[in-house]
Amino acid sequence: MSRHAIWESLPHHLWDVIVIGGGITGAGVAREAVRRGLKTLLIEQTDYSWGTSSRSSKMVHGGLRYIAQGEVRLTWHSLTERERLLREAPGLVERMGYHYAHFKGVFPGRWPFALVVTAYDFLARVRDRRYFKPSVFLQRMPGYRSAGLTGATRYTDALTDDSRLVQRVLDEAVAEGLTLINYVKAADLAMAGSRVTGLHLEDTADGGRALVSARTVINATGAWADRLRRKLVDEVRVRPLRGSHLVFPRERLPLAEAVICHHPDDGRVMFIYPWEGRTMVGTTDLDHREDMDTEASIHADEVSYLLRGVNDKFPQAGLTTADVISTFSGVRPVVSAGDGSDPSKESRSHMAWDDHGLITVTGGKLTTFRLIALDALKLAEPYLDREIRDTGEAVFSAPQPGPAPAGMAADVFARLVARFGIRTRDFLAEMPAEELVPVAGTATLLAELRWACRHEQVVHLDDLLLRRVRLGILLPGGGLDAVPALDGILSGELGWTADRIADERVRYAGIWRRYYSLPAA
Template sequence: MTGANLPAWPRESVLDRLRGGEEHYDLVVVGGGITGAGILREAARAGLRALLVEQRDFAWGTSSRSSKMVHGGLRYLGSGHVGLTRDAVRERQRLLQEAPGLVDPLPFVMPHYCRQFPGPRLFGALLSVYDWMAGERNHEYLKGDRVLEWVPGLNRDGLYGGTRFADAVTDDARLVLRTLHEAVSDGAEVLNYVRVEKVDRDSGGVKRLHVSNQMNGESLTISANLVVNATGAWTDNLRAQLGAEKTIRPLRGSHLVFPSWRLPAACTISLFHPDDGRPVFIFPWEGVTVVGTTDLDHSLTLDDEARITPEEVDYLLAVVGRVFPDSGVGTADVLSTWAGVRPVVGGSAKDPSKENREHAIWDDGGVISVAGGKLTTFRLIAQDVLAKGLPYLDKLETARSDAPIFQRPSTPGQRPASVSSRQWQRLQGHYGDRLPEVLAAGPLEPVADTDTLWAELVWSAANESIQQLDDLLLRRTRIGLLLPRGGEAVLDRLQALCTPVLNWSAERWQVERNHYLELWRQAYSLLDEGRSAS
């Protein structure tokens, strides 16, 4: 940030320089999810002149629609992926230490029923290895009714105990945003709503990206020594220009959100679906309860918002009924939904859940593509990508770094009286060194019954390149998932507080409001009765 009045991410300033002539970068990252953000973070730390461009909004795709778990992947250990699990467990521990309030520990409980695999002995043995990887023991067997102390109302038919273990949870979109802030602090630049239309390569190895500003249609050109394609489920689109064959199998994962009072959960309930035996979770997140996820081939266009289907709703409600048979929870209780598309590197497994989740990297003549992998291991993926790019990066001499992802923030001052201890830790985790700016931006009172403060919305509107209302309500904050009807009841106050810093007219606000509410209805609520599923 070069001036006190400039936003943290000065989108127009970067675009003005691009309009003034061809800008050259050491590295351009295409894709604004967690993988792209991690690569930008590592590149900026290494002193590279780096730019990230995202065709929609930051974290618009998979990285705002995951199951929010920062975990080692216990099931991958059970299927023999020891290296993947070891790396993920160690990265989970690193994130817990570096970003408390953004990545937080969460207890898990797996109920054990008669004739259900795995039994407590085998599961306990797996957890012993899991804990050894983490460097601390953190599991126990809950015999008989002890499991009901953790999960009241649990189905008791055939229940003979449970196992408690530990993993972690995050706000995945905010994890992306905090990572981008760290990269920008080290000199990187970011642009959302800028789409790469074509990449050319000259005889000297320089790549030219022909891009379009999605907000006004203008065309611009950027040059770079190295281009990294970190577009996740969209990876094949750019690689096709370079003659590569398709490699990505898009898999959809969908979730239901319930008010916590309607489906209480003090821990994550980990279980296997009674119909097909695949893992499903019921877990607390941001003051609500989430049920997910599905794992289905996604055949619709990737350019439209992924959405849950009626069959997935029934699938997830079936597992709620199995776990809590007396709850009576149904479609009328659903607060919101979300669906995301996982970029799994293509295989031919009949069961999508059995596809390999490890990442893959391809070098198409200085356009390096990366796909697959886990949210938890984004730092290691970024380092692998930069190591692959070394031949194109004269300035980059370091390979892997053990430096922290998130710089330890300076002392944020005294906690305001109106902010709870839980909110205080959450704010520090979400905003790091920018927290004093956030606290000064607006009212320090919660939005309805969420933990989100109005000040967060105002600060984000002024600083985080908000181009559309859904950027603010679905990714910078999660108001659209946490409040009934996408937070429609708070929009009037939001208009009063945020349109002055957004510089939106009353007419622009009305357009944005209508677009957001229709988007929420189409993609984040239950499907209308009678609407056909795809």
């Protein structure tokens, strides 16, 4: 169904659930709602995963430091969900070794850290921690700072492509009946007395307004959650925190696994890790006081901070701004304790509220999106006339993609299955064989761009290059000139004219320079 047809159909239904927000939490709510037979609509003000869920640190983890902060329950839930995702979405969620180096006279040493990691593994029901002597660790992490090094501990967590994770959850929900549309804003709440009965919608892509009715509305807008809730309750609960990252060419800092370390200035935890053939360095943790409708972007002091941190650990690398391929910043939706404490010490637990039929859920971690979704739906039970229980059903169905195409390498096929899941067979049936080739030295296939334009509601060029595929943060200049066939795909699949393509290229270049490159001097 075309986007126009979807929009025109919206007012003609009484929805059981309308989900506002196309990030991982909203996608999770929609997935759990439709599997229970609830007639569900998901709307997203910009693009799916536009906010936090395409700009995270890409980590599916339990949060080792949360144990030290006493949040054992959060850690346990996160580790349980981490293991679930590793089982259900292999390749999309991948186990990764994390190394923590120990130095003479620096806390925590080997044994205190081993105690925490032992508890971590116990909660996850795995055992994969190891200790390395300095010489062995330095073989694994060439160029790491060696002065005073006494050894290193390795444990495991996981990495993902956060934006593709959102898309796979949405694909599962659509297969069970979800209706979804992007670039649609919840302009206002529809009320019957004091009760929320629906939404006034605004189509920000093509124009138009509509009134839609629902038994309950679930506000899963993350860092933006207070905006709609404050129409009913004079309360601010979300503390938006900005986390920024630098992306480097792998050859400038080649890592096979991740390093967790402390920044030399303030002791904050940093991660240096491989992702999609690049090396990532992150993250900062700062109050974000800027316009929430404008994309978050890295500040000059954050660039300096991250460079100082990575060069302190890998002094031989001598990384500079000239090495940076791209940057990205996301805003975490942290539920504030209200005491103005250190941002890094705020809880990462989620919370949900029922305000006259508007269910607001925010906070939490990418890893626990399924549990967050279930808590939101449980709070909506009185409006849905049914009990919401955790049945333990898989988020992801078994893909059953059939055999790999003749001549396709096993790792390429596995990557396609990981990213497209239950749509893999359709992908291989529809996409031209000559486009099953990688783009510009990345693992992304040219056919992935065509598929996204055909099936994944691409409205603007940044939807395609920054979120459906990740060329925008993997290639210099946002990858704008790395795909010779791009214009042909845009015209053939989206019907864009030469003028529209030219306008979108200018628009995309501006977005990339302002929000995904280094800040202007």
